[in-house]
Amino acid sequence: MFTATTLNRRSYRTQNVARAVFFLMTVTLVIPVLIIIGTLVVKGGPAISWEFLFTEPRDGMTAGGIFPALVGTVWLVAVALLASVPVGVAAALYLSEYAPDNLLTRTINLAIINLAGVPSIVHALFGVGAFVLFFNIGASILAASLTLAVMTLPVVIVATRESLQAVPQAFREACWNMGATRWQTIRKVVLPNSISGILTGVILEVSRTSGETAPIMFTGAAAFVAFLPASVFDQTMAMSYHLYYIATQQTGVPEEIPFGVALVLISIVLMMNAISIAFRVYLRGLKKW
Amino acid sequence: MADGERGDYAIETRGLNLWYGDFQALYDVDLEVKRGIITSMIGPSGCGKTTLLRTCNRIIERLGYVRTTGSVSILGHDIFADDVELVQVRKRIGMVFQRPNPLPISIRDNVLFGFRLHEARLRKVSAVEEDEILESSLRQVLLWDTVKDRLDKSATGLSLEEQQKLCIARLLPVKPEVLLMDEPCSALDPAGTEAVEELIWKLRGDYTILIVTHNMAQARRASDECVFMLLGRIIEHGRTDEVFLNPENSETADYIEGRYG
Numbered sequence: 241m242f243t244a245t246t247l248n249r250r251s252y253r254t255q256n257v258a259r260a261v262f263f264l265m266t267v268t269l270v271i272p273v274l275i276i277i278g279t280l281v282v283k284g285g286p287a288i289s290w291e292f293l294f295t296e297p298r299d300g301m302t303a304g305g306i307f308p309a310l311v312g313t314v315w316l317v318a319v320a321l322l323a324s325v326p327v328g329v330a331a332a333l334y335l336s337e338y339a340p341d342n343l344l345t346r347t348i349n350l351a352i353i354n355l356a357g358v359p360s361i362v363h364a365l366f367g368v369g370a371f372v373l374f375f376n377i378g379a380s381i382l383a384a385s386l387t388l389a390v391m392t393l394p395v396v397i398v399a400t401r402e403s404l405q406a407v408p409q410a411f412r413e414a415c416w417n418m419g420a421t422r423w424q425t426i427r428k429v430v431l432p433n434s435i436s437g438i439l440t441g442v443i444l445e446v447s448r449t450s451g452e453t454a455p456i457m458f459t460g461a462a463a464f465v466a467f468l469p470a471s472v473f474d475q476t477m478a479m480s481y482h483l484y485y486i487a488t489q490q491t492g493v494p495e496e497i498p499f500g501v502a503l504v505l506i507s508i509v510l511m512m513n514a515i516s517i518a519f520r521v522y523l524r525g526l527k528k529w
Numbered sequence: 530m531a532d533g534e535r536g537d538y539a540i541e542t543r544g545l546n547l548w549y550g551d552f553q554a555l556y557d558v559d560l561e562v563k564r565g566i567i568t569s570m571i572g573p574s575g576c577g578k579t580t581l582l583r584t585c586n587r588i589i590e591r592l593g594y595v596r597t598t599g600s601v602s603i604l605g606h607d608i609f610a611d612d613v614e615l616v617q618v619r620k621r622i623g624m625v626f627q628r629p630n631p632l633p634i635s636i637r638d639n640v641l642f643g644f645r646l647h648e649a650r651l652r653k654v655s656a657v658e659e660d661e662i663l664e665s666s667l668r669q670v671l672l673w674d675t676v677k678d679r680l681d682k683s684a685t686g687l688s689l690e691e692q693q694k695l696c697i698a699r700l701l702p703v704k705p706e707v708l709l710m711d712e713p714c715s716a717l718d719p720a721g722t723e724a725v726e727e728l729i730w731k732l733r734g735d736y737t738i739l740i741v742t743h744n745m746a747q748a749r750r751a752s753d754e755c756v757f758m759l760l761g762r763i764i765e766h767g768r769t770d771e772v773f774l775n776p777e778n779s780e781t782a783d784y785i786e787g788r789y790g
Contacts, residue, residue, distance in 0.1 A: 410630035417588065418643035421621035428642075429632055490755065496584050 280503040287500025301464065301486050302493050306501055311341050312381075312476035313508075316456060317449050319385035320392065321470055325442055327389075328396030335397070336404040337426055356394035360454040363391040367459040382472040384460025391455055392445050399444070403437025404430060438521030440516050447512035451505060453480040463489070481506045538602075539707055539737035540585055545599035547580060549592070553690065553790045554580045556761045558599070561727040562754075567729065567738045569752035569769065571706055571745060573784065577761040578741045581772040582709050585739065586616060619766055620647060623700030625710040629692035630686035631699075636676050639684045639695055640666050646704035670698040690721030694728060710740040714747065726751045745785060749773050757781045 244252075291305055298304035339345040367387025377383045407430050415425040461481035469476045483505060487498040540562035547555040554577050556578050562568045568787045570578040583589040584601060599606050608618050620643070640663050648654060663680070667673040676687070684695055691715060700708065710729070711733060714722040722744075729738060730751060742748050748755055748769065755769040757778075765772055766783045776782040 339553060408630075410626070410628065411632055413588070413626065414630040414632055414696070416591075417586070417619055417624040418646060419616045419618075419703065420643075420646055421616060424646060501647075 244301075254308040268341070277506070280499055280506060284496055284499030284501070284503035287496040288503065292500060293504070296466075297464065300492070301482075301490055302344070306482060306504065308465060308468055309477040309501070310477045310481040312461070312465075313450050313474055313479040315381050315469055315472075316385050316388060316460070316478055317446055318389035319381055320449050321442065321446065322387055324389035324393050324445070325394050328393050329400050329438060331364035331393075332397045332404060333426060337422060337430065352394045352397055355390075356398070358391075360391060360452060363387055364455045364458055366390070367455055372459055378473070379458070379462075379475055380460050380473045381469055381476050382474075384478075385472070387455040387459045388449050388452060391452070392449055395448070396441060396445055399441025400434075400438050403434040403441065406437060407433045409411070436448070436459045436520060440520045442524075443512055443516035443519065447509040447516075449514070450508055451480050453484050456481055479508075537564075537612065538562055539603045539604060540739060541605075542584075543600045543602075545581075545584065545601060546597065547577075547584060548596045550594045554734070555584070555597075558761075559762055560756065560763060562737060562739055564737050565734050566753040566754060567733050567740060567751065568754045569748035570741045570756045570758060571743075571748045571784070572758035574743075578756075578758050579711055579762075580759070582739060582741050583624075584710055585707070585709055586619055586624055588619075588624065603736050609778075618651075618676050620703050621705050622707045622709060623697075623703075623705040625693070625696055625700070625708065625713045628711070628737040629689055629696050631692050631695050633685050635655070635681045635682045636687070636695065637663055638681045640699045641702065642699055647703050666701045667695075667700045669701055669732070670694040671724070671731070672698060672733070688721070689718050690724055693721070693725055693739045695718060697728065697732075705736065707737045707739065708777060710738065712741055712743060715743060722747070757784065 293305060293310065294307050295305035296308055297306065335345065335348065339348075364387065367383060367390070371377050371383035371386050372379055379388075403436070411427055411429045411433065415429050416422075420428070456478055460475055461478045462475040463477070463485045465475055465477050467474075481502065483498055483501045485500070486493045538561045542558050542560045544553055544558075545558040546553065551598050551647060558577075558581060561579070570582065572578050580589065584597065585608075589595050597609070603618070603622060621673070631702065632642065632673070634642075641659055644659075645654075651711060664677075667676065672691060675691060676695075683691065688697060692711060693716075697708070697713075714725050714731070717725060726747065733753075734736065740748075740752065745769065754767065755765075755772040756763055757772065757776075757780075759763040759780055765778050767777075772781065773785060776785060
């Protein structure tokens with residue numbers, strides 16, 4: 241009475257086929273990651289050494305290290321964060337905690353989504369037009385970082401707003417009912433309970449920003465600068481742009497050098513992501529609701 | 530708002546109408562809640578009792594699409610007047626929610642939260658004074674003996690009953706006159722319900738308590754006066770025993786006898 245019918249068997253076959261197809265698709269997703277990292281480690285691995293990390297490039301960038309580019313990337317990312325995090329967090333606080341649901345708010349939300357969809361090369365041209373030329377900052381770390389900041393702003397806003405909205409509404413109501421103002425509520429309850437999410441978003445931003453090439457290409461990155469940047473008004477080398485340059489614009493570069501640069505860059509990104517994930521897991525363990 | 534108390538009633542509404550967008554939730558509500566007693570509000574779901582409760586401390590305005598006409602006076606002061614500061618209203622009128630909502634901080638910080646917000650900004654408060662307030666608030670809600678050894682543990686680790694008592698305790702340090710309670714026992718088990726009811730009864734006299742409940746037995750045993758609402762109107766308001774024994778209105782009688790609800 242409980243034996244399978246022909247119809248049962250057919251459903252089973254269909255279901256097995258479906259599972260196999262979905263599994264294959266999932267694996268397809270992992271393959272490029274493995275190939276990229278594998279290739280970089282095999283081809284770029286031999287280039288990595290203390291000397292590679294901590295000396296300047298020599299002989300028209302066909303030898304030597306990448307130290308100025310590493311330092312330049314740190315500068316660019318740091319200044320970009322200094323600009324985008326305060327603005328982004330403040331905007332997210334307004335949108336999440338203060339803004340009424342009206343036409344203006346909806347328009348702002350639409351603008352944020354659209355800003356996130358603008359291609360990076362368009363941001364680059366905007367950066368040249370606005371920061372380098374109009375505000376007359378000139379090609380410099382400042383101009384490049386501001387361009388990066390504009391580009392990452394929507395992501396900071398969205399990530400921050402999501403972590404703010406993950407704070408249960410009941411906490412806010414509890415505060416308001418004790419006569420707390422909105423700011424007191426934010427300061428004492430909302431921020432302490434969402435800071436982990438905000439920080440995670442910021443760290444992920446660092447990893448994304450450090451790999452961007454187009455926005456800094458015309459605004460502040462240089463192929464070769466003989467000195468380390470002393471202020472935000474200097475031009476600088478950067479990892480991503482350095483990679484682009486030696487891989488496509490310079491002849492006679494030994495193969496392992498661009499692969500080595502790529503390996504260092506992707507290691508930074510993966511390390512940042514790992515820190516961010518570890519951080520999130522740790523902070524989630526501290527939450528008590 | 531001046532600190533002086535006027536009027537005979539703790540809460541007095543006159544011709545109060547309230548709309549959520551196009552939907553009218555309250556119709557010409559005239560309610561007089563006497564001081565120092567417990568008044569319960571009963572009625573079927575959607576009759577407007579929670580809406581009325583939430584209008585009394587203007588928390589309802591958080592929903593942007595709410596519109597009201599008429600007046601609400603607390604201790605003789607119109608809370609819709611132009612010079613009214615919401616923070617002052619909320620301070621004098623505490624609210625307890627259906628679901629206990631302690632903040633995810635220590636028990637001590639929860640109890641002292643409102644106090645620090647209002648008092649500690651005006652003057653220097655000593656640790657001794659804070660401890661006294663902490664103890665007396667927790668004693669008032671019959672929670673001191675249970676939690677005195679874990680004041681610095683997180684409040685979210687308490688049982689629901691203890692959390693609800695804590696939520697009442699944290700209102701007390703800022704000396705409210707009125708406590709609004711929105712089905713404070715509906716998330717609790719029978720033992721918890723009994724304990725919180727006992728507490729509410731103990732607070733009677735020191736505070737004016739307006740309590741919304743779905744539990745008819747609770748309204749009957751734990752309130753002095755009872756308000757019956759139906760479809761946004763007050764149908765009956767009188768002494769609890771009279772409302773339950775000799776309801777004037779046939780709709781009240783039908784509801785109390787469980788013919789609808």
